[in-house]
Amino acid sequence: MDLKELTIKKLQKRGVSIDSIAEITLFLQEKYCNNLTLEKCREYVLNVIEKRESIYAILTAIAIDEAAEKGLFDKEVNELITNDEGLYGIDEILALSIVNVHGSIALTNFGYADKIKPGIIKVIDHIGKQKIQCHTFLDDIVSAIAASAASRIAHYEKKDN
Amino acid sequence: MDLKELTIKKLQKRGVSIDSIAEITLFLQEKYCNNLTLEKCREYVLNVIEKRESIYAILTAIAIDEAAEKGLFDKEVNELITNDEGLYGIDEILALSIVNVHGSIALTNFGYADKIKPGIIKVIDHIGKQKIQCHTFLDDIVSAIAASAASRIAHYEKKDN
Amino acid sequence: MDLKELTIKKLQKRGVSIDSIAEITLFLQEKYCNNLTLEKCREYVLNVIEKRESIYAILTAIAIDEAAEKGLFDKEVNELITNDEGLYGIDEILALSIVNVHGSIALTNFGYADKIKPGIIKVIDHIGKQKIQCHTFLDDIVSAIAASAASRIAHYEKKDN
Amino acid sequence: MDLKELTIKKLQKRGVSIDSIAEITLFLQEKYCNNLTLEKCREYVLNVIEKRESIYAILTAIAIDEAAEKGLFDKEVNELITNDEGLYGIDEILALSIVNVHGSIALTNFGYADKIKPGIIKVIDHIGKQKIQCHTFLDDIVSAIAASAASRIAHYEKKDN
Numbered sequence: 189m190d191l192k193e194l195t196i197k198k199l200q201k202r203g204v205s206i207d208s209i210a211e212i213t214l215f216l217q218e219k220y221c222n223n224l225t226l227e228k229c230r231e232y233v234l235n236v237i238e239k240r241e242s243i244y245a246i247l248t249a250i251a252i253d254e255a256a257e258k259g260l261f262d263k264e265v266n267e268l269i270t271n272d273e274g275l276y277g278i279d280e281i282l283a284l285s286i287v288n289v290h291g292s293i294a295l296t297n298f299g300y301a302d303k304i305k306p307g308i309i310k311v312i313d314h315i316g317k318q319k320i321q322c323h324t325f326l327d328d329i330v331s332a333i334a335a336s337a338a339s340r341i342a343h344y345e346k347k348d349n
Numbered sequence: 350m351d352l353k354e355l356t357i358k359k360l361q362k363r364g365v366s367i368d369s370i371a372e373i374t375l376f377l378q379e380k381y382c383n384n385l386t387l388e389k390c391r392e393y394v395l396n397v398i399e400k401r402e403s404i405y406a407i408l409t410a411i412a413i414d415e416a417a418e419k420g421l422f423d424k425e426v427n428e429l430i431t432n433d434e435g436l437y438g439i440d441e442i443l444a445l446s447i448v449n450v451h452g453s454i455a456l457t458n459f460g461y462a463d464k465i466k467p468g469i470i471k472v473i474d475h476i477g478k479q480k481i482q483c484h485t486f487l488d489d490i491v492s493a494i495a496a497s498a499a500s501r502i503a504h505y506e507k508k509d510n
Numbered sequence: 511m512d513l514k515e516l517t518i519k520k521l522q523k524r525g526v527s528i529d530s531i532a533e534i535t536l537f538l539q540e541k542y543c544n545n546l547t548l549e550k551c552r553e554y555v556l557n558v559i560e561k562r563e564s565i566y567a568i569l570t571a572i573a574i575d576e577a578a579e580k581g582l583f584d585k586e587v588n589e590l591i592t593n594d595e596g597l598y599g600i601d602e603i604l605a606l607s608i609v610n611v612h613g614s615i616a617l618t619n620f621g622y623a624d625k626i627k628p629g630i631i632k633v634i635d636h637i638g639k640q641k642i643q644c645h646t647f648l649d650d651i652v653s654a655i656a657a658s659a660a661s662r663i664a665h666y667e668k669k670d671n
Numbered sequence: 672m673d674l675k676e677l678t679i680k681k682l683q684k685r686g687v688s689i690d691s692i693a694e695i696t697l698f699l700q701e702k703y704c705n706n707l708t709l710e711k712c713r714e715y716v717l718n719v720i721e722k723r724e725s726i727y728a729i730l731t732a733i734a735i736d737e738a739a740e741k742g743l744f745d746k747e748v749n750e751l752i753t754n755d756e757g758l759y760g761i762d763e764i765l766a767l768s769i770v771n772v773h774g775s776i777a778l779t780n781f782g783y784a785d786k787i788k789p790g791i792i793k794v795i796d797h798i799g800k801q802k803i804q805c806h807t808f809l810d811d812i813v814s815a816i817a818a819s820a821a822s823r824i825a826h827y828e829k830k831d832n
Binding site (some may be wrong): 215220274275277280281289292294295296297298299300302303304343 | 441452456457458459460
């Protein structure tokens with residue numbers, strides 16, 4: 189299995205389907221682009237995920253979440269990660285490796301999605317907060333992918349007005 | 350007059366009072382910090398503005414807006430700046446010089462404020478869109494200051510829970 | 511004339527040819543990629559320049575330099591920009607709009623080129639320091655383009671080992 | 672033990688003393704600041720390390736390196752991290768959480784140090800390359816701390832000229 193396939197499989201195993209990310213992209217971008225469909229958003233989400241920066245960021249983020257979940261890190265670091273307190277901040281930074289390569293529109297959409305937590309972001313955040321699984325890094329990664337796909341749409345799809 | 354005073358005076362001349370920025374900070378942070386007052390937010394906004402990075406960013410941003418307003422740049426660049434189309438992106442980048450030094454919470458709040466445009470941000474954006482004045486760079490700067498003050502509050506004020 | 515042509519023409523008018531940037535890219539990347547030629551570097555430099563983020567960043571940077579050169583900004587801002595002191599920092603930030611979209615290798619090469627100032631970067635920095643012309647923003651932009659082209663080569667050209 | 676002490680202890684356990692970082696800061700900044708001593712650099716390095724963003728970044732970076740060293744991640748991710756190939760890039764991104772909060776001078780010095788690998792950076796990079804230990808994340812973290820301390824010196828120490 190190549191790394192791209194592995195990345196998509198890993199996302200799904202952690203509860204995040206391509207469609208659930210595409211729904212956030214649709215939510216972010218539909219007001220700027222008439223006739224935008226979930227199908228179209230799915231394509232753009234896949235374009236983002238197959239970039240090398242994304243594959244490395246997604247696989248690393250999930251690896252950290254899984255290791256924290258299993259308690260494999262030193263106690264202090266493990267607590268830092270599983271508690272995911274607002275000031276931790278390393279999760280948002282790691283997501284920047286996806287966001288930065290997609291420009292300013294990706295950046296502002298990332299901040300927006302990270303604050304309002306639409307769709308699947310809220311779901312995994314909630315599971316993380318309840319300590320059922322650790323999603324400290326994954327929720328920021330999902331915001332980053334959805335925001336970057338929205339930015340690609342803004343760059344490549346014709347605008348209505 | 351020192352550069353800090355000049356910066357505050359310039360902001361006011363362009364229609365942005367310290368209080369109008371503090372109101373956005375209060376809006377961003379009050380749900381995380383009980384008993385947060387406008388007075389307290391004003392202090393934090395001033396802390397952000399008096400940093401060297403902020404002074405330089407604010408003065409440069411306003412200088413670009415004013416020069417574009419007067420048509421001092423080459424025609425093509427002048428239009429790029431006064432039209433402020435979504436893909437321009439240099440305005441958001443310049444604001445990062447304030448946001449970056451205030452950490453991850455500043456970054457996500459910046460993206461959020463830039464999208465929903467609360468209070469004075471919407472006002473100057475509207476004036477800019479109507480081509481009355483050029484506020485292409487200033488609205489991102491105001492988002493950056495308010496978001497950075499919110500981040501400082503998150504770092505330095507006691508949390509309720 | 512379209513914006514891409516205008517951008518290349520503007521660079522040349524400010525003393526920066528495509529070849530002078532390609533030479534820096536060759537210097538940065540030749541130790542990692544055998545058989546790398548100036549011709550190949552030139553192609554990659556043009557790939558970087560024709561991206562929308564680059565066009566907007568280059569045109570804006572040169573517009574600021576030219577306006578400062580003519581003394582069109584308020585006295586205090588004009589001095590800030592023409593003096594280009596080490597702590598100003600807005601010039602490096604603006605260049606990030608090119609660097610960020612090209613990933614981590616662009617970022618480290620940007621810092622490296624900005625410090626050692628190879629080739630044309632040193633030339634325009636020197637002209638700027640002597641107050642003959644203002645190149646405060648342009649030298650960082652040239653570092654950014656050369657570093658981003660080096661990053662593209664690292665991503666797309668076959669490695670020797 | 673508080674987190675700051677733990678962080679310093681962890682750095683030392685991984686082969687990085689405060690003095691070895693201060694030596695890099697001295698190397699980076701001595702040409703801009705006469706009379707700069709190793710003692711003074713040590714103070715600034717400690718100022719950087721005791722910031723919350725640094726503590727979290729350092730502890731997380733070392734935790735990832737240690738987990739990869741022990742083979743605790745999935746095979747594919749573990750190889751990605753231990754191989755530390757040039758295009759991986761997540762290590763540089765994580766280091767940005769320290770660099771960004773210290774401004775533009777930190778950023779360019781970070782890129783420079785990351786390329787030329789002075790002192791202890793070269794030592795741990797070499798140990799990593801030989802697969803004796805995994806230092807994929809740590810070498811970038813050390814560059815980030817040294818570069819950020821250099822930036823603080825540029826901001827707070829009097830210049831000679």
